[in-house]
Amino acid sequence: GIYEFIQLSKFDLHAFDPQMLLSAIFFWNRETRAFKFSCGFVCPTLLDIAAITSLAPIGDRFYTDAFEEEFYFLGQKTYLAFINAHMGQLDTLVSTLEHIAFLMYWLFACVFCTPSLQVPKYYYILAQALHSQKKICLSNLLLAFLFSSLDEASESLFRESGPCNLSGPLWLLQLWLNAILEKKLLLTSSFLSPMCQLEGARLTTLMPRKRSIDNFSKYIQAFLSFSEFTKDLAPFIRSDLTRPSWLRENNQVGNISPDSVDMWSGFLSWDVILSGMWQKDVRI
Numbered sequence: 001g002i003y004e005f006i007q008l009s010k011f012d013l014h015a016f017d018p019q020m021l022l023s024a025i026f027f028w029n030r031e032t033r034a035f036k037f038s039c040g041f042v043c044p045t046l047l048d049i050a051a052i053t054s055l056a057p058i059g060d061r062f063y064t065d066a067f068e069e070e071f072y073f074l075g076q077k078t079y080l081a082f083i084n085a086h087m088g089q090l091d092t093l094v095s096t097l098e099h100i101a102f103l104m105y106w107l108f109a110c111v112f113c114t115p116s117l118q119v120p121k122y123y124y125i126l127a128q129a130l131h132s133q134k135k136i137c138l139s140n141l142l143l144a145f146l147f148s149s150l151d152e153a154s155e156s157l158f159r160e161s162g163p164c165n166l167s168g169p170l171w172l173l174q175l176w177l178n179a180i181l182e183k184k185l186l187l188t189s190s191f192l193s194p195m196c197q198l199e200g201a202r203l204t205t206l207m208p209r210k211r212s213i214d215n216f217s218k219y220i221q222a223f224l225s226f227s228e229f230t231k232d233l234a235p236f237i238r239s240d241l242t243r244p245s246w247l248r249e250n251n252q253v254g255n256i257s258p259d260s261v262d263m264w265s266g267f268l269s270w271d272v273i274l275s276g277m278w279q280k281d282v283r284i
Helices: 003-008 018-025 046-053 079-086 096-111 121-131 138-156 170-181 199-206 215-224 258-268
Strands: 034-037 040-042 272-274 281-283
Touching (some): 018 138, 018 170, 018 215, 034 215, 046 170, 046 199, 046 258, 079 096, 096 121, 138 170, 170 199
Antiparallel strands (some): 034 040, 272 281
């Protein structure tokens, strides 16, 4: 389910280190959709998403025309106007319309991070599918969105007009970078939260406290120092992984339950999916 992922959204996922993100984008290769380090090509994977968000790599592909609209939604409103229009009364049960509106807001504001100043209606279909408890593979969709965002960000660096404002699920990139650079940059955390024990919650506290333009060269040197593929580049392949429990309890070779076969097949299989609402093909 997405319950733990929603709990993760309560943390500050939008605390970015601009120099770290920008320095990483310089290493992004749009042909392979991976970062080209000295040791080879490296990129976030479905396993990383599972450890950070608790999203399993199983479920059906999402198609925007798979569901018919059953409710009338007031789309194209500002964020505040959208909340006021669909928020129910206090001390009353959450209605179907209100729940779909919540999921819709969560998707565009917290997950996919649209650059629009108004609520885009095209997230409604996905929100409706999640409300109906359809088995949508949200992790594939999230990873494809991230790759598309990195493609656009990398391309914008070389435009004559200069780079544009970055958008998309860059919070996922930031948390992944925090994970692979944690030991190299000696990032520390005093994380202790009973509300959410996901790796993603801990990684939000690893943001470097001192930010300056000088950090850009430090991050570039850190990426260049990956001359060999080490454990730092696979930060979630370890036995002391806290959550999710379904991943921690089924990661021993020869001791995988039958119910976990499909999950691990999802980790290891390649796929071509549509990265969201604009029908862009992304191979992962």
